[in-house]
Amino acid sequence: MISHLLATRLAGDVATTREENLRHYARFARRDPELLLGLDPFGGWTDAEVLALMARRCGVSADPFHRHGQDRIDPERTADALERLAEVLGRTAAAGGGVLLGTGHPGPLQPAYAAFGRALRAAGCTLRTPARGERFLMHASEGVRRCGLDYREHVGVLVVYEGPASNNRGEGSRSPGEPVHTHSPQPVRIALAALAESGETAPDLVLGDHGWVCGAGRLGLRAAGFADSNDPAVFVAEEEGQVDVTVPLDDGLRSDCYRLPTAYVLQLAGLSQ
Structure with missing residues (x-):
C-alpha cells in the first residue's frame, strides 16, 4: 500500500504546493467560510496551531520557515487512516446502519464511494438517497450558481450538478448538467433536511469529503472520508471529535489511483465481494 501511495503520488511528494497549503491554513485561521467547509471549530486555531496539527495528522512539513515549493503527505499516516476507516465501515456494516454517500x-x-456503498449494501446497510432532484442556489466566492442534487451510480452517491437536476416532484424529467467540484456544506444540509422532512431517521454514517463530512460532523452525525493537505477543516474536525476519520491523500487524481486503497479498506473491513 505504501508503495502504491508513493507511486501514484496519492501521498509522498504530492501536487499540492507548500504555498497553497499555508495560504489555506491562514484563511482557516481567519475563519474564512470557504475554508471552514461548514465547520464551526471549538478552538481558536491560529496559523501556527493549524500548521502543527497538519504536520501531526497529515505529515506536511512542520517548519514554519518552509514557505515555498514542495510539501508532502506522509504515506504511513495515510495507511493508518485507511485502517481506521476500515474499522468504521466494519462497525457500520455489523450494525446494519444507514449510510449517506456524497462527494x-x-x-x-465517486467510484471509490460507490464501491464502499455497494459493499455496505451487500452487508445489510441501508443507503439513503434523499433530495433527488432538489434545486438550490449554491454560494461560492465566484458567485451564486444554480445547481441541483442527483445521484451517480445505482448505489446512490449524491453529487451536485450545474443547473437543474432530474426531477421527481411531478414537474417532468430533466437531464442533469455537468457535475460540480464543490467544498460547500449546502448539499449535505439539504440532504439531511430532506430526510427529516420525510420523517426518516438520520444516517448512522455520512461518508464523503469536504463539506459533506464537516457539515455532517457539525450537526453531530458520525462522518468519515478523505481530505487533501490543503483542507485543514476536515483534520481540525477530526481533532475536535466532530469527524471520526480523515484519510490524508491527494483527492484530485485519476479515479483508478483510488482502486487499491478502496480494495484495501474493504478487505480490512471484511467487506470484500
Whole structure:
C-alpha cells in the first residue's frame, strides 16, 4: 500500500504546493467560510496551531520557515487512516446502519464511494438517497450558481450538478448538467433536511469529503472520508471529535489511483465481494 501511495503520488511528494497549503491554513485561521467547509471549530486555531496539527495528522512539513515549493503527505499516516476507516465501515456494516454517500469530487472519488456503498449494501446497510432532484442556489466566492442534487451510480452517491437536476416532484424529467467540484456544506444540509422532512431517521454514517463530512460532523452525525493537505477543516474536525476519520491523500487524481486503497479498506473491513 505504501508503495502504491508513493507511486501514484496519492501521498509522498504530492501536487499540492507548500504555498497553497499555508495560504489555506491562514484563511482557516481567519475563519474564512470557504475554508471552514461548514465547520464551526471549538478552538481558536491560529496559523501556527493549524500548521502543527497538519504536520501531526497529515505529515506536511512542520517548519514554519518552509514557505515555498514542495510539501508532502506522509504515506504511513495515510495507511493508518485507511485502517481506521476500515474499522468504521466494519462497525457500520455489523450494525446494519444507514449510510449517506456524497462527494464534492465527482470525478476522482465517486467510484471509490460507490464501491464502499455497494459493499455496505451487500452487508445489510441501508443507503439513503434523499433530495433527488432538489434545486438550490449554491454560494461560492465566484458567485451564486444554480445547481441541483442527483445521484451517480445505482448505489446512490449524491453529487451536485450545474443547473437543474432530474426531477421527481411531478414537474417532468430533466437531464442533469455537468457535475460540480464543490467544498460547500449546502448539499449535505439539504440532504439531511430532506430526510427529516420525510420523517426518516438520520444516517448512522455520512461518508464523503469536504463539506459533506464537516457539515455532517457539525450537526453531530458520525462522518468519515478523505481530505487533501490543503483542507485543514476536515483534520481540525477530526481533532475536535466532530469527524471520526480523515484519510490524508491527494483527492484530485485519476479515479483508478483510488482502486487499491478502496480494495484495501474493504478487505480490512471484511467487506470484500
